[in-house]
Amino acid sequence: MNAANKISVAVAGLGFGAEFVPIYLDHPGVASVTICDLNPERLQAVGDRFGISRRVAKVEDLIAAEGIDAVHLITGIPDHAEQAVALLESGKHCACTVPMATSVDDLRAIVAAQRASGRNYMMMETAVYTRQFLYAKELRDRGAFGRIQLLRGAHYQDMEQWPPYWDGLPPMWYATHAVAPLLAIAETRAVEVHCYGSGWMRPELQQQYGNPFPMETAIFRLEAGGLLEEGVAAEVTRSLYYGARGYMESFTVYGENACYEMQMENEAPVLFTASPTVVGERRQESLSRPDPPDRADLLPAEIAKYTQRFVYNNEESHLSFEQGGGHHGSHPHLVHEFVSSIVEGRPPAIDAVTAANWTAAGICAHESALKGSCAVAVPSFD
Numbered sequence: 001m002n003a004a005n006k007i008s009v010a011v012a013g014l015g016f017g018a019e020f021v022p023i024y025l026d027h028p029g030v031a032s033v034t035i036c037d038l039n040p041e042r043l044q045a046v047g048d049r050f051g052i053s054r055r056v057a058k059v060e061d062l063i064a065a066e067g068i069d070a071v072h073l074i075t076g077i078p079d080h081a082e083q084a085v086a087l088l089e090s091g092k093h094c095a096c097t098v099p100m101a102t103s104v105d106d107l108r109a110i111v112a113a114q115r116a117s118g119r120n121y122m123m124m125e126t127a128v129y130t131r132q133f134l135y136a137k138e139l140r141d142r143g144a145f146g147r148i149q150l151l152r153g154a155h156y157q158d159m160e161q162w163p164p165y166w167d168g169l170p171p172m173w174y175a176t177h178a179v180a181p182l183l184a185i186a187e188t189r190a191v192e193v194h195c196y197g198s199g200w201m202r203p204e205l206q207q208q209y210g211n212p213f214p215m216e217t218a219i220f221r222l223e224a225g226g227l228l229e230e231g232v233a234a235e236v237t238r239s240l241y242y243g244a245r246g247y248m249e250s251f252t253v254y255g256e257n258a259c260y261e262m263q264m265e266n267e268a269p270v271l272f273t274a275s276p277t278v279v280g281e282r283r284q285e286s287l288s289r290p291d292p293p294d295r296a297d298l299l300p301a302e303i304a305k306y307t308q309r310f311v312y313n314n315e316e317s318h319l320s321f322e323q324g325g326g327h328h329g330s331h332p333h334l335v336h337e338f339v340s341s342i343v344e345g346r347p348p349a350i351d352a353v354t355a356a357n358w359t360a361a362g363i364c365a366h367e368s369a370l371k372g373s374c375a376v377a378v379p380s381f382d
């Protein structure tokens with residue numbers, strides 16, 4: 001960190017990662033931005049587009065580099081764990097796109113490396129900084145839900161023709177967009193899961209990860225305490241192949257006094273409310289479609305505009321950003337939280353333990369699906 005309390009950041013992986021480059025460039029806590037990609041065309045296109053001269057080909061070179069405080073990894077899924085551990089061990093702060101890792105052992109290795117290094121690790125989960133989720137948190141903080149009785153999340157996406165590491169990926173290994181909003185709103189973790197694999201997938205897609213399931217659906221038992229009473233469950237469905245449902249990330253909070261459903265990517269959520277339960281009386285119910293406010297007010301003025309679409313450019317915006325409605329304004333919030341946690345010397349909101357708890361839920365769900373849907377305990381990382 002330099003004298004002005006600003007940090008030097010590197011962005012590694014410039015497919016989806018290109019969306020984050022201009023946000024770091026404009027963040028008032030960032031002194032300089034280095035870009036990194038094995039693909040020379042991507043490196044040149046992003047460097048030229050944003051006038052960045054600091055260009056590095058490999059994450060491995062960033063690990064050894066001096067003068068870089070923090071690295072945001074947006075590389076392919078199989079590389080996240082090893083790269084994150086190496087960056088933390090080199091004394092750098094690390095932000096990483098989802099998923100954190102694809103095995104419980106790798107989750108443990110990242111948590112251990114974060115603790116040993118004392119550096120910040122943050123998982124950059126877009127689903128908990130969308131306008132819809134920030135509004136759900138506001139409802140929760142106002143006490144609108146009453147007791148939370150059940151949570152439900154889903155993420156449907158067709159990954160045909162995406163980079164090869166996606167081919168046949170177990171759907172629950174990439175479950176955090178559906179799991180994280182549920183665990184975050186209830187401030188809890190999953191302790192046990194039963195999961196069913198579902199559907200047919202062509203044989204060659206089953207080879208890479210030994211996964212026969214294009215879709216998986218799970219029920220989690222949640223830890224009681226804090227906001228949750230004993231006995232609350234969450235239901236999560238993931239679909240990656242051979243499903244005609246277009247891109248959708250959704251979550252529902254079923255509360256005693258209010259139910260908030262985000263069901264369609266580009267439509268307003270639905271809020272059902274009911275008058276308090278009086279035994280023996282019928283409750284008064286109402287339905288509204290609140291328009292969740294854009295929370296640019298939570299951001300430094302320099303990056304507030306990035307809650308809107310088309311950060312990178314109109315022609316080359318990433319497909320998931322397009323399909324996912326621009327991830328609903330989440331990107332600048334993630335950047336701001338990562339940078340300010342480092343500048344302020346505090347843990348980030350989605351620290352290594354939180355990220356591991358969210359990611360392990362999906363990893364254990366897939367294990368359950370492979371074992372005939374038996375109960376699998378989800379480990380704690382505290």
Ligand SMILES: NC(=O)c1ccc[n+]([C@@H]2O[C@H](COP(=O)([O-])OP(=O)(O)OC[C@H]3O[C@@H](n4cnc5c(N)ncnc54)[C@H](O)[C@@H]3O)[C@@H](O)[C@H]2O)c1
Binds near residue numbers: 015016037039059
């Ligand atoms: N909403 C979200 O949070 C969201 C959305 C989309 C993608 N993602 C995640 O973002 C990641 C990237 O997705 P993508 O679609 O851009 O993938 P991609 O494969 O198109 O891009 C990854 C880039 O990383 C580069 N790379 C790989 N290894 C490298 C290394 N060792 N050194 C330097 N560069 C290296 C590749 O050249 C490539 O350009 C994935 O892990 C995916 O899970 C998250």
